[in-house]
Amino acid sequence: MDSTMPMDTTSTTAASYSEAPSKAGRVGLHVEGITKTFHDAPVVRDVSLEVHEGEFLTLLGPSGCGKTTLIRMIAGYIDPTRGRILQHDADITHLPPQRRNMGMVFQDYALFEHLTIRENVAFGPRIRRLSRSASRARADEMLELVGLQGSAKKYPAQLSGGMKQRVALARALAIRPNVLLLDEPFSALDAKLRVSLRDEVRRVQQTTGVTTILVTHDQQEAFGVSDRIVVMREGSVEQVGTPRELYHTPRTPFVLNFVGHSTRAEGVVASQRAGQTRLAVGTDYITAHSRVSFAPGDAVIVAVRPESARLSHPGSEGSGVNTYAGIVSRTEFVGAKEFAEVSLPSLGISLAAEYSIGAGEERWREGDAVEVRFRPEDVITIGLTTRAEQPSIEREQSSIEGEQS
Amino acid sequence: MSGRTPSAPAHSLGKRLTRFSLVDFVLGVVAVFGLIALAGPTIVAIIGAFGRDRYSTFPPSEWTLHWFATIDPVYWQVAGTSLTLATLTTVGSIVLGVPAALALARWRGRGRAAIGTLVRSPLQIPYVVFGVAALQFYLVLDRTLGIEILGTMTGLVLAHVVIATPYMIGAVVPTATGLKENVELAAYGLGASRTRTFFTITIPGLKNAIVAGALFSFLISFDDVPVSLFLMGAGTQTLPVKLYFDTQFSLSPSLYAVAAVITVFTTAAVAILMRVVGLKRLSGR
Numbered sequence: 001m002d003s004t005m006p007m008d009t010t011s012t013t014a015a016s017y018s019e020a021p022s023k024a025g026r027v028g029l030h031v032e033g034i035t036k037t038f039h040d041a042p043v044v045r046d047v048s049l050e051v052h053e054g055e056f057l058t059l060l061g062p063s064g065c066g067k068t069t070l071i072r073m074i075a076g077y078i079d080p081t082r083g084r085i086l087q088h089d090a091d092i093t094h095l096p097p098q099r100r101n102m103g104m105v106f107q108d109y110a111l112f113e114h115l116t117i118r119e120n121v122a123f124g125p126r127i128r129r130l131s132r133s134a135s136r137a138r139a140d141e142m143l144e145l146v147g148l149q150g151s152a153k154k155y156p157a158q159l160s161g162g163m164k165q166r167v168a169l170a171r172a173l174a175i176r177p178n179v180l181l182l183d184e185p186f187s188a189l190d191a192k193l194r195v196s197l198r199d200e201v202r203r204v205q206q207t208t209g210v211t212t213i214l215v216t217h218d219q220q221e222a223f224g225v226s227d228r229i230v231v232m233r234e235g236s237v238e239q240v241g242t243p244r245e246l247y248h249t250p251r252t253p254f255v256l257n258f259v260g261h262s263t264r265a266e267g268v269v270a271s272q273r274a275g276q277t278r279l280a281v282g283t284d285y286i287t288a289h290s291r292v293s294f295a296p297g298d299a300v301i302v303a304v305r306p307e308s309a310r311l312s313h314p315g316s317e318g319s320g321v322n323t324y325a326g327i328v329s330r331t332e333f334v335g336a337k338e339f340a341e342v343s344l345p346s347l348g349i350s351l352a353a354e355y356s357i358g359a360g361e362e363r364w365r366e367g368d369a370v371e372v373r374f375r376p377e378d379v380i381t382i383g384l385t386t387r388a389e390q391p392s393i394e395r396e397q398s399s400i401e402g403e404q405s
Numbered sequence: 406m407s408g409r410t411p412s413a414p415a416h417s418l419g420k421r422l423t424r425f426s427l428v429d430f431v432l433g434v435v436a437v438f439g440l441i442a443l444a445g446p447t448i449v450a451i452i453g454a455f456g457r458d459r460y461s462t463f464p465p466s467e468w469t470l471h472w473f474a475t476i477d478p479v480y481w482q483v484a485g486t487s488l489t490l491a492t493l494t495t496v497g498s499i500v501l502g503v504p505a506a507l508a509l510a511r512w513r514g515r516g517r518a519a520i521g522t523l524v525r526s527p528l529q530i531p532y533v534v535f536g537v538a539a540l541q542f543y544l545v546l547d548r549t550l551g552i553e554i555l556g557t558m559t560g561l562v563l564a565h566v567v568i569a570t571p572y573m574i575g576a577v578v579p580t581a582t583g584l585k586e587n588v589e590l591a592a593y594g595l596g597a598s599r600t601r602t603f604f605t606i607t608i609p610g611l612k613n614a615i616v617a618g619a620l621f622s623f624l625i626s627f628d629d630v631p632v633s634l635f636l637m638g639a640g641t642q643t644l645p646v647k648l649y650f651d652t653q654f655s656l657s658p659s660l661y662a663v664a665a666v667i668t669v670f671t672t673a674a675v676a677i678l679m680r681v682v683g684l685k686r687l688s689g690r
Contacts, residue, residue, distance in 0.1 A: 077590055097593045104594045110587035114609040124595035168591075175595055 028053040028211045029074070029179060034083035036069050043069045045235040046083070051179070051213065056205055058214045058222040060258075061232035067215045068183055070232075074213065075181055076100050087178065103172025104181040107188055109164040111156040117143070117167050118152040124175035142170035145204060162193045169201065173208065180205070180212040186221065194218075198225050219259055223247075231255050249291070253301055253382055262303040262380065263351045269298040276376060282348030287321045288379035301382040306354035308378035311340065311364060314371045321376060326351070328368045340364050342372055447668055454661035472658040473666075480647065480663055487627055487644040490561050494626035495619050497566035502573030502622075503615060507607070509574065510581035525571045532568065532631035539564045540635040556638020564632050569622035576618030577611055584610050620678065624671065 029051035059067040076097035122139035267279035457467035554560035
């Protein structure tokens with residue numbers, strides 16, 4: 001390497017973005033009541049969002065949930081049917097994409113095949129009337145940021161998929177955009193490349209501090225890079241939160257199912273006191289910590305993550321809340337962890353449990369009698385709107401009767 | 406070793422290298438005959454241009470360049486007319502055909518198939534019929550609107566553009582269909598206006614197809630006889646038509662000389678063009 005290069009290009013790039021720490025948390029983009037209807041079919045329904053300056057926000061959801069349409073409305077390629085989009089209090093709803101200063105990275109790279117890599121990246125700066133040499137310098141700076149400085153004179157057709165996507169990223173960043181938009185940018189790449197490239201995007205994002213919105217259907221991808229995630233379904237927002245929030249406190253059944261694994265059951269609220277909710281499930285009870293207040297008789301989805309369940313030999317630990325007798329019906333060894341499926345007759349469910357085992361240790365086998373415990377704070381509860389019919393009293397009475405006979 | 410019979414499955418490598426079946430032989434013979442049939446007449450004519458005998462025996466007993474020297478000077482004039490006509494036709498077919506091809510490739514509306522058929526309809530009409538129709542049309546224009554284009558270069562160009570443009574469209578539509586919309590969206594997002602994007606991104610993306618279409622247009626115009634026959638005037642005789650007329654009178658080897666010159670010229674032009682376009686392609690791959 002040339003020893004006369006004094007500059008640390010990375011910090012220059014960060015400095016040139018001038019995102020002072022005090023700007024973090026400030027809202028850069030407002031999406032207000034955005035609706036989009038195609039031929040009487042609503043694709044995006046009344047979506048409102050706030051995007052914070054410098055954050056990495058992901059729109060996550062299955063195909064058809066409206067996330068791509070939404071990001072294209074933010075970019076200006078599609079006009080909303082209703083609603084507004086504001087950038088720093090300026091209404092940009094009907095501003096053409098040319099004037100929004102947003103860089104977009106597409107799933108199919110969308111590089112200009114007849115131009116060299118450097119010319120591709122310099123395209124934006126040139127349009128903005130930067131001189132040839134200034135554009136060239138900016139292009140080289142961006143290419144160095146994504147590690148492709150050696151490919152400046154090549155053509156897109158000579159590059160692999162992963163390299164093309166990095167060029168697309170450099171090209172989008174070369175205009176110093178207010179917002180970086182990524183529309184399923186890794187879907188066309190193989191699994192390993194997907195992971196390394198998304199880490200690279202996150203690294204670049206943190207270096208430059210640019211506000212970023214990513215669209216993906218891949219939950220792990222979203223969790224790997226995002227500050228906050230917007231879970232979408234059929235045109236509406238299900239929940240917005242950090243990955244932790246979505247994992248530990250999902251607010252809707254869809255989010256619960258979409259994010260991670262869990263054992264789910266339907267229960268009825270028996271009582272709620274001092275933040276502890278007692279739920280009737282099957283012929284037994286589960287105690288949960290709930291932020292939400294319920295009324296007796298409310299129908300609730302109860303869920304437990306596999307890693308929250310603790311298995312022990314019957315009677316080896318004292319009795320306590322949320323302790324159930326069960327039989328191991330299946331085990332599966334997956335390397336670092338083992339999964340066990342335990343049937344719990346009193347709750348009427350088959351619980352998925354996950355635990356790590358040391359080498360040479362074998363914990364459980366099919367047919368083993370086992371005691372399952374989980375803490376009240378690890379129980380996820382999601383209220384359903386309908387109320388259950390049977391009050392809790394009858395259930396208690398019938399279990400007492402059952403014991404007596 | 407199991408399979409020497411044609412129907413037995415052979416090892417993939419071995420099959421290519423060792424088996425030359427009857428089918429391959431027959432196909433080879435057909436290909437050779439095809440080549441002879443296609444190229445033969447041209448080659449005979451060119452060789453005939455070098456022969457001494459007036460009534461062109463084949464193969465020639467004596468070799469000479471005499472007939473090249475005695476080419477009727479009028480031929481150079483009509484060659485100029487044909488070249489000008491072909492060039493103007495090519496330009497016209499690009500201006501009309503490229504936007505049309507883009508529209509056909511992108512339009513999602515109802516009448517897309519119908520418009521496509523309409524635009525390609527000149528291909529269905531025999532050129533003689535079209536020539537007569539154009540003649541009638543120009544006469545009507547003259548009598549009703551006083552527009553005199555019969556016998557002029559303008560009249561020829563207009564008619565040639567009609568017959569050549571469908572070829573341009575046919576050459577460009579497949580590539581235009583394959584152009585990815587996201588590339589243009591990317592250009593917009595980077596700040597390029599629609600006009601600028603059209604000229605700096607879309608058109609270059611179609612370059613190879615446009616060149617191919619231009620080649621077709623040029624050759625169709627240059628070679629045309631049936632349409633030019635009806636529409637030419639005193640100063641606008643075209644090369645192929647003059648050649649056609651002259652062969653009615655005598656089959657002098659100087660005509661073969663003209664044919665030889667035309668063939669060499671067009672072959673060289675195509676070869677050079679392919680080289681120029683091909684070079685760009687090489688650097689892009």
